[in-house]
Amino acid sequence: MNKLLTERVEKMEKIATDMGLDYYPINYEVVSQETMLEIMSYGLPTRARHWSYGQSYEYQKMQGEMGHSKVYELVLNNNPSYAFLLDTNPDIANTMVCAHVIGHVHFFKHNFLFKQTDNKMVYHAAERAQRIEEYIQKYGIDAVERIMDIGFALDKHIDWHKGPFRGKYKKSKKFFKKKRSGEFDDLHKKPERTMREIRASTRFPPSDEYDILWFLTTYSKVLEPWQKDVLEIIRQESYYFYPQYLTKIMNEGFASFVHAEIMLTFDDLPNTEYMDFCKIHEKVVQPGGNKLNINPYFLGFTILNDVRERWNEKFENGESDVDGLGKIYQIVATEDDISFIRNYLTEEIAEKLKLFSYRSLRTSDGGEAIHVLGNNIDEVREALVKDLYNYRAPLICISNIEDGILQLKHKSTNVGTLDEKYAEAVMGYIYDLWGSPVNLETVDEEGHKIHITFDELGFGG
Numbered sequence: 213m214n215k216l217l218t219e220r221v222e223k224m225e226k227i228a229t230d231m232g233l234d235y236y237p238i239n240y241e242v243v244s245q246e247t248m249l250e251i252m253s254y255g256l257p258t259r260a261r262h263w264s265y266g267q268s269y270e271y272q273k274m275q276g277e278m279g280h281s282k283v284y285e286l287v288l289n290n291n292p293s294y295a296f297l298l299d300t301n302p303d304i305a306n307t308m309v310c311a312h313v314i315g316h317v318h319f320f321k322h323n324f325l326f327k328q329t330d331n332k333m334v335y336h337a338a339e340r341a342q343r344i345e346e347y348i349q350k351y352g353i354d355a356v357e358r359i360m361d362i363g364f365a366l367d368k369h370i371d372w373h374k375g376p377f378r379g380k381y382k383k384s385k386k387f388f389k390k391k392r393s394g395e396f397d398d399l400h401k402k403p404e405r406t407m408r409e410i411r412a413s414t415r416f417p418p419s420d421e422y423d424i425l426w427f428l429t430t431y432s433k434v435l436e437p438w439q440k441d442v443l444e445i446i447r448q449e450s451y452y453f454y455p456q457y458l459t460k461i462m463n464e465g466f467a468s469f470v471h472a473e474i475m476l477t478f479d480d481l482p483n484t485e486y487m488d489f490c491k492i493h494e495k496v497v498q499p500g501g502n503k504l505n506i507n508p509y510f511l512g513f514t515i516l517n518d519v520r521e522r523w524n525e526k527f528e529n530g531e532s533d534v535d536g537l538g539k540i541y542q543i544v545a546t547e548d549d550i551s552f553i554r555n556y557l558t559e560e561i562a563e564k565l566k567l568f569s570y571r572s573l574r575t576s577d578g579g580e581a582i583h584v585l586g587n588n589i590d591e592v593r594e595a596l597v598k599d600l601y602n603y604r605a606p607l608i609c610i611s612n613i614e615d616g617i618l619q620l621k622h623k624s625t626n627v628g629t630l631d632e633k634y635a636e637a638v639m640g641y642i643y644d645l646w647g648s649p650v651n652l653e654t655v656d657e658e659g660h661k662i663h664i665t666f667d668e669l670g671f672g673g
Contacts, residue, residue, distance in 0.1 A: 213240050216303055220480070221310050227477050228314050232541065233470065235317035236331075237292040240310065242299050251286055251296060255453065256337045260344035260445070262360050284496075285309040289320040289456070291331040304485040305492055308471050311478075315470030319463050322545045325455035328375070333452050340445045347438050359439045362641040363425065363446035368605035371423035376451040378426060381418055420609040420621070424642070425450075427610055434647035443645075450603075458600060461549045465512015468497050469540070472513075499565065506567070506596075514565065515556050516540055550597045557596070559589040569595035598627070606630055608652070618646050622654035630654055639666035 213221070221240065228235070243251075251257055253265045284305060287295040295313040297306045320326045330336060348356045370376075421427050425447040429440045456463070475481075475489055497514075500507035520536030527535040534542065543552065561567075569591040585591060601607070607624035620642075622630060635652070643650050649667035656662050665672055 213242055213297070213306075214303070217242075217306055217310070220307050220478075223480065224307075224311050224314065224474050224478060227474050228311075228318075228470070231470075231473060232537065233314060233318045235293070235314055235321050236290070238287075238295055238313060238317055239292055240295050240297060240313075242297045242306070244299055245283075248283055248286060248296055248298055252283065255449075256288065256334060257294070258334075258338040258341050259449075260341040260360070262357060262364070264364065284492075285313060287313045287316045288334060289326055289329060289331060289452070290334045291321075293317045293320065294334060302488070304481070304488045307478075307481075307485075308475055308489055308492055311471035311474040312467045314474065315467035316463060318470070319459070319466055319544055322541075323455065323459060323463075324546060325459060325548060329452050329455055330376075330448070333449075337449065340448075344442060344445065347442065351438065356442065359442050360446065362645060363443045365638050365641050366425050366428075367446050367450040368603035369422065369424040369608060370426070370447060370450050370454070370603075371421075372451070372454055374423055374426075376448055378423075378430075380430060381416075416613050417610060420611055420623075422607070422609045423447075424608070424610060428642070428645045432645050432647065435645060454603065455548075457603060458548045458550070461508040461512045462544070462547060462552045463512070464509045465514075465516050466540070466544055468493075468509050468513040469516045506565070511565075511596075512552075514561060515552070516543075518558065518561055519543065519556055548600075550600050553593050553596050557589075557593055562587065562589050562592050567592045567596075611653075616648040618642065618648065618650045620650065620652040622652060625655045625659075629657055635664065636666070636671040639664070639671060643667070 217240075259265070283298065284301065285295060285297055287293060293313075293316075295310070295317075297309055301309070320331070344356060344360075417427065425443055429435065429443045429447070432440075435443075472493060475493070481489065497510045498507060499510050519539055522536070523532055523534065523539040524536040526532035527538075532539070543556070547555070566587075568587045569585040571585060585595075602624070606622055608620055608622050610618060611621045612619040620639075635654075639650050639652060643666045649665055651663055651665045653661065653663055
């Protein structure tokens with residue numbers, strides 16, 4: 213960073229401390245557009261190479277060139293944290309970005325979801341990338357990319373609640389239970405045993421298993437050690453990125469709230485730069501041009517400002533032990549986007565923002581029509597959070613293994629049917645990893661239960 217930005221960051225960090233913000237040390241780097249897009253595409257500064265990252269790079273580049281998106285910064289959940297600023301941004305933009313980053317890093321350090329992630333991932337990802345590079349040299353790029361393709365197709369099918377580090381299932385045990393006394397037991401000359409042997413259920417897995425990647429890497433008999441390692445690397449990174457997906461509204465809203473507070477307190481800006489800041493801030497927290505897809509920065513920022521106002525009033529009236537800022541810090545620590553929307557999106561905010569719920573319908577000519585359902589606050593909340601569950605992937609579990617056949621169940625059938633094209637591809641991947649037929653129980657468009665399989669003959673009902 214140049215001298216001006218360095219001096220401003222020092223002053224802003226003092227303001228942040230006075231606000232009660234607490235965050236990891238931050239390393240700021242000013243980089244080119246190409247470097248920024250590369251880090252965005254990979255998700256981390258150093259990560260194992262894969263063709264999909266190049267595809268993402270080209271997409272992000274095209275979006276920027278067409279004016280559909282503007283990248284101001286990228287910040288990584290790590291201790292210390294790394295923030296990347298664009299060298300083409302004017303100093304006032306990067307000044308605001310530095311304040312925005314402080315909000316993100318406080319969020320990383322205190323939110324309960326991020327506390328469960330690997331905050332040394334920047335270094336661990338680099339080590340793992342080196343391992344995969346060695347596999348490429350040994351087994352060839354095609355073989356490694358094939359197993360990575362499979363891993364990325366399944367990386368949303370994890371079980372966050374079980375965590376990334378798990379041991380094998382405990383072995384089935386037998387135990388003894390006291391027998392019920394018979395009506396004439398006391399007349400028997402030879403007393404019978406009073407205990408009977410009970411065997412635990414032989415079902416495998418012992419309960420529905422949602423971490424499909426973990427199960428396959430742990431119990432597959434056809435995978436080689438290096439293949440299991442590649443899949444486990446992808447699985448670990450999926451756990452790292454999961455909180456970012458589940459807190460985007462709140463995280464971006466909080467970072468926008470923080471940069472606004474810091475910049476309003478920062479008194480060393482010339483009037484012209486302050487006006488430029490106001491214009492940039494307005495662009496960041498605007499509702500967005502698509503009425504069917506609200507800007508998460510704007511929604512989170514709006515709700516948090518409402519929380520501050522309401523809790524300041526509660527605090528002044530003796531109805532709360534914390535003021536508005538204190539309540540916001542509590543929310544940041546304990547909520548995700550689902551609970552945040554359900555608990556703090558009020559009917560007044562929804563009316564002010566003209567929020568509504570809707571459903572997409574297929575037309576007779578194969579097109580799509582929008583059917584507005586209404587502005588009932590509970591329905592609006594659920595409409596906003598419906599895509600946040602389970603990484604936006606179908607909820608599918610491994611329910612059992614019967615005669616070597618892997619039995620899958622589609623549990624989220626209430627939100628729609630599976631896309632046959634993707635179901636075929638993913639079941640083919642699971643078949644490759646498991647080495648035996650795979651059966652999936654799901655529903656058709658009429659809601660009738662159906663079974664589809666993938667075996668040596670391919671995909672079929």
